[in-house]
Amino acid sequence: MIEFFFDCSSPWTWLGFESIQPLAAELGVPIAWRPILIGGVFNAVNGSVYEQRVNPVAAKARYMKKDLADWARLQGLSIRFPPSVFPVNSVKAMRACCWLGNDCVAFARAAFHAYWSDDRDISQDAELAACATAAGIDPAALFGAIARDDIKACLRANTDELIARGGFGSPTIFVGGGDDIYFGNDRMPVIRAAVERALADRS
Template sequence: MKQITYVYSAHSAFAWLGSARLMEICARNGARLIHKPIELSPVVEAAGGLSFAGRTQAHVDYFFGRDIEHWAEFRGVEVIRHRPTHHDNPLALASGVIIAAQETGRGAGVDALAHAILGAHWREDADIADAATLAPLITACALDADAILTAASTDAIQTIYRHNTTEAIALSIFGSPTYIIGGDPFYGQDRLELVERALQRPFAPSTWQNPPVG
């Protein structure tokens, strides 16, 4: 089966904006998602990007405003019209829930759950760090909420979460979402058309050569 390694943050605006389209692409091409939730800030900073706290107000206003509005209208995706209330809350539980669900081998349920968590954050302005928010989302995906919430906080699952982050840094990933097909990375939901093409016919290997920086 074709596979897409899906590297993203559980509260990523652009993962949400591309989520429905990604699921359509997987269904149309018989592809399976391998979910790799990450802690985003260390990944961005390791790649040389600025933390959100370190960005200019103009950049933040554009990112959490017009750019999201543009893509939401283009993709036909519903979003709240402000920075999510709980955006700075920890993501260990929500990420652990996705990982724990994947570890059960319930592929379609995991895809639906990841979509639901992103939507709860960006459409419902819900607190995805709260087990009481996550439980009904898990149940609605035909998964065992009690079992998955219990597993999500275990050291085994949280170790996978930390490893996902370390692995993303090692791969020089610099943002969420990033989709990887056969080792070829595609950054951003605006590359989803390229993702579908790569599933159907891989791109030629890169021959691009950049001069050393500095």
């Protein structure tokens, strides 16, 4: 019913990741977790993100930091922006989420927390191992899995699918398995309404 396309390298995605779960639980609908590589999306369809990093609008940048802090405070999350390494290469972390499938929540949460709260570079194997351990996952099994060609292909396929379905960033949420698309952590009220409509149509 809900597809959640995400990359742990986005702080807004962590906000959406945490808020979509209680919404889905309350409405009794499943979440399909769809890990992507956001850099691939930006390279294909949203290159303006890179331009904004090089030539930011000062007032907009100041407001973005305030807005992020406001949302983090509201949701009880500790988000440091920008972290020491930004942007981070999240490919290994997102391959791990592909390997874990719908059991990726604990690992993804550990990766979000490590990067955005603890300022740890999740591109490094030692940090990924710590995230795996925190999530109750054998690090050796994780590193073996993320080197597999099928897991690499899964991450590419998810990223390509998001682009093909009109996505341009993270988090992107679809309701009902079709083209009903929502972008951003702040879309939960309209996502709720969409899910409720879909449930009503099925009843």
